[in-house]
Amino acid sequence: MATIHDVARAAGVSISTVSYALSGKRAIGAATRDRIDAAVAQLGYRPNAGARMLAGSRTNLLALSAPLHADTYAPAHMTFVLAIAEAAREFDYDTVLLVQDEAVNGLRRMVSSKLVDGIVLLDVDRDDSRVPLVRELDIPVTLVGIPADTTGLTCVDLDFEAAARLSVERLAAQGHRQIGLIGHPEELYARGSNFPIRFRDAFAAAAAEFGVGTHFVMPEQEPVSVRVALEELRRELPGLSAIVLNCNEPVHTMALELLRQDGASIPQDMSVLSACSSFPTDQLDPPLDVIPLPALITGRRGVELTMNQLGGYSEPVVELVPPAYIAKGSTASVT
Amino acid sequence: MATIHDVARAAGVSISTVSYALSGKRAIGAATRDRIDAAVAQLGYRPNAGARMLAGSRTNLLALSAPLHADTYAPAHMTFVLAIAEAAREFDYDTVLLVQDEAVNGLRRMVSSKLVDGIVLLDVDRDDSRVPLVRELDIPVTLVGIPADTTGLTCVDLDFEAAARLSVERLAAQGHRQIGLIGHPEELYARGSNFPIRFRDAFAAAAAEFGVGTHFVMPEQEPVSVRVALEELRRELPGLSAIVLNCNEPVHTMALELLRQDGASIPQDMSVLSACSSFPTDQLDPPLDVIPLPALITGRRGVELTMNQLGGYSEPVVELVPPAYIAKGSTASVT
DNA sequence: CTGAAAGCGCTTACAG
DNA sequence: CTGAAAGCGCTTACAG
Numbered sequence: 082m083a084t085i086h087d088v089a090r091a092a093g094v095s096i097s098t099v100s101y102a103l104s105g106k107r108a109i110g111a112a113t114r115d116r117i118d119a120a121v122a123q124l125g126y127r128p129n130a131g132a133r134m135l136a137g138s139r140t141n142l143l144a145l146s147a148p149l150h151a152d153t154y155a156p157a158h159m160t161f162v163l164a165i166a167e168a169a170r171e172f173d174y175d176t177v178l179l180v181q182d183e184a185v186n187g188l189r190r191m192v193s194s195k196l197v198d199g200i201v202l203l204d205v206d207r208d209d210s211r212v213p214l215v216r217e218l219d220i221p222v223t224l225v226g227i228p229a230d231t232t233g234l235t236c237v238d239l240d241f242e243a244a245a246r247l248s249v250e251r252l253a254a255q256g257h258r259q260i261g262l263i264g265h266p267e268e269l270y271a272r273g274s275n276f277p278i279r280f281r282d283a284f285a286a287a288a289a290e291f292g293v294g295t296h297f298v299m300p301e302q303e304p305v306s307v308r309v310a311l312e313e314l315r316r317e318l319p320g321l322s323a324i325v326l327n328c329n330e331p332v333h334t335m336a337l338e339l340l341r342q343d344g345a346s347i348p349q350d351m352s353v354l355s356a357c358s359s360f361p362t363d364q365l366d367p368p369l370d371v372i373p374l375p376a377l378i379t380g381r382r383g384v385e386l387t388m389n390q391l392g393g394y395s396e397p398v399v400e401l402v403p404p405a406y407i408a409k410g411s412t413a414s415v416t
Numbered sequence: 417m418a419t420i421h422d423v424a425r426a427a428g429v430s431i432s433t434v435s436y437a438l439s440g441k442r443a444i445g446a447a448t449r450d451r452i453d454a455a456v457a458q459l460g461y462r463p464n465a466g467a468r469m470l471a472g473s474r475t476n477l478l479a480l481s482a483p484l485h486a487d488t489y490a491p492a493h494m495t496f497v498l499a500i501a502e503a504a505r506e507f508d509y510d511t512v513l514l515v516q517d518e519a520v521n522g523l524r525r526m527v528s529s530k531l532v533d534g535i536v537l538l539d540v541d542r543d544d545s546r547v548p549l550v551r552e553l554d555i556p557v558t559l560v561g562i563p564a565d566t567t568g569l570t571c572v573d574l575d576f577e578a579a580a581r582l583s584v585e586r587l588a589a590q591g592h593r594q595i596g597l598i599g600h601p602e603e604l605y606a607r608g609s610n611f612p613i614r615f616r617d618a619f620a621a622a623a624a625e626f627g628v629g630t631h632f633v634m635p636e637q638e639p640v641s642v643r644v645a646l647e648e649l650r651r652e653l654p655g656l657s658a659i660v661l662n663c664n665e666p667v668h669t670m671a672l673e674l675l676r677q678d679g680a681s682i683p684q685d686m687s688v689l690s691a692c693s694s695f696p697t698d699q700l701d702p703p704l705d706v707i708p709l710p711a712l713i714t715g716r717r718g719v720e721l722t723m724n725q726l727g728g729y730s731e732p733v734v735e736l737v738p739p740a741y742i743a744k745g746s747t748a749s750v751t
Numbered sequence: 752c753t754g755a756a757a758g759c760g761c762t763t764a765c766a767g
Numbered sequence: 768c769t770g771a772a773a774g775c776g777c778t779t780a781c782a783g
Contacts, residue, residue, distance in 0.1 A: 082528065084760060095770045100762060110768055130531040131469025132760035135775045140466065145513070149498060155491040163484060166515045175522070175531070178480070178513045180501045187510070193417065196465040196510070303701055304673060331666055338639060338673065366638055419776060430754045435778060445752060467776035470759045752783105759778085767769085 083124035091120035143174045144197040148184035157359030164380030172388050199387040207273045221390030225383045226275045237382045240401035244372050245283035248325050248356045253291040256415035257323040261314035267299040307335040323352035330360045348413035368409040418459035426455035478509045479532040483519035492694030499715030507723050534722040542608045556725030560718045561610045572717045575736035579707050580618035583660050583691045588626040591750035592658040596649035602634040642670040658687040665695045687747035703744040
């Protein structure tokens with residue numbers, strides 16, 4: 082494999098000139114640059130990664146801590162991972178993947194061995210075991226998700242509170258007075274999972290603010306459980322005319338199927354809104370109004386915030402991505 | 417951050433002794449080793465990754481090429497990624513994730529910059545654009561999936577042909593004479609996707625061998641399409657008494673729900689078998705007999721085969737993981 | 752059982 | 768606009 086010396090020899094210059102030409106860190110004569118470019122192309126030269134890490138101040142590697150719980154919703158998770166890996170490439174970074182328990186121990190290992198320049202933490206829970214660790218790590222870190230204590234941390238996430246409020250606001254404006262909320266399986270809430278809890282609590286607060294009645298159910302991902310949940314909503318909210326879904330895609334499908342079986346037309350008999358969904362709701366039958374969980378935006382922003390810190394800008398910030406409402410015709414005014 | 421010089425000084429030895437003590441590549445006196453261990457612990461020393469890559473022959477980094485298509489089934493994909501990242505850790509390797517088009521260009525980049533010691537290719541299609549590339553790469557590579565031409569390549573995968581044959585064999589032995597096969601969406605087959613095609617073709621061959629009638633449908637992931645597919649099976653196979661599902665979890669759920677609506681009891685009226693599934697079928701209602709797609713085993717084996725090559729053993733092999741049949745009571749003999 | 756030293760392939764002050 | 772050289776922190780023959 083060609084080294085920088087081979088390139089220098091072929092171009093008739095010194096290795097420092099080659100290095101500077103490649104990094105662009107100082108001006109190079111046009112003729113010189115052309116000869117270097119030609120030599121690089123002809124030899125298929127690519128700088129040795131290890132040498133670069135050792136001599137330079139950057140490794141061009143980013144650690145992505147992506148622990149997977151049994152209840153992790155794979156499609157959303159994958160979208161985040163994708164967005165982060167792609168965004169990293171735009172900064173000429175590659176992504177080292179840390180999973181499971183390695184998501185914690187691996188971080189310490191990567192930092193002390195100087196393998197990575199920065200870290201992105203995915204799926205941060207309110208009381209996340211990685212938070213105390215990264216607080217003492219002297220390296221750029223961005224959290225995707227908002228922990229309970231954000232002191233000194235850079236975080237980014239969808240504004241779940243605003244999303245919950247927006248859900249209630251829209252439906253209340255249509256005249257709905259009793260709105261059901263179908264959440265994730267109970268286990269998630271018990272574990273202190275970030276998104277669902279914030280959404281649930283903000284939803285309740287917004288309902289109080291707008292003076293609408295609500296009830297909250299947490300079905301498992303199976304038809305029987307979803308049916309029981311629907312029945313509970315109808316029982317607790319006799320005037321139920323709208324349902325907000327803050328749950329996985331299979332539960333969406335099941336709920337829509339059950340409503341169909343009950344002969345409830347959407348949106349004539351029931352308004353349905355999907356909130357903070359990471360999948361396309363226009364594949365559903367019928368397509369649902371949605372406040373998307375913008376995994377691509379949020380994940381990408383996580384990388385950008387890390388790169389900002391690498392660039393020297395290191396004021397901790399908590400960035401909340403504002404929610405958007407996309408209408409598909411699955412909600413309607415009460416008649 | 418402490419360097420090997422700090423450790424050597426603290427332990428009163430040379431840096432080479434520290435290096436050898438840590439790598440275990442030569443015998444060290446007990447007292448010396450104790451002093452080194454103490455110094456390492458006290459200083460929190462961890463070898464610099466870049467220096468190690470440059471001086472040594474290993475980077476301890478593995479590239480995972482995991483392109484994601486629009487139709488990639490996230491949960492299965494994630495299980496593979498997990499299995500590979502975890503298995504890599506057991507060999508003291510970390511995993512660099514390559515996605516999308518980077519799955520191809522990134523490979524070349526990592527190899528020529530000597531960033532990684534080996535490569536695992538995930539989700540290899542029959543006619544995969546990465547295959548010609550890795551063939552000319554002078555680095556250990558293992559393919560998870562079997563391309564059309566395996567010359568010179570090390571591959572591992574579930575034995576889909578055997579899995580298809582096993583499906584037919586079990587149902588034929590129960591007396592079923594007409595067996596429907598529900599596959600993935602048509603697009604996957606058009607794209608030359610690996611698993612589904614191999615399963616479909618082997619299923620047809622096995623049906624011929626056992627003298628049973630079959631029909632093959634490829635519904636989209638939505639209730640209406642699945643209903644149409646079921647109706648097509650009943651129309652084409654008037655004596656339909658068994659269905660094999662080689663499709664995603666949502667389609668499983670939909671098919672079971674539709675059978676329930678039709679009043680068909682499982683297994684009394686219809687035997688149902690899930691083939692090459694990457695999710696737990698005992699969560700379904702009813703739990704289904706399954707021939708699992710052992711993503712954990714296959715993914716892990718992909719890493720092991722790469723490590724074998726790194727260790728010097730480099731005979732290309734195509735390893736097929738034999739299928740297993742797990743009964744859950746969803747099939748029964750024809751009465 | 753241990754050490755002195757070369758060398759891995761870069762980056763970056765220092766110098767002109 | 769360009770070059771000579773130090774140095775990043777390891778590993779590994781070479782030597783004893």
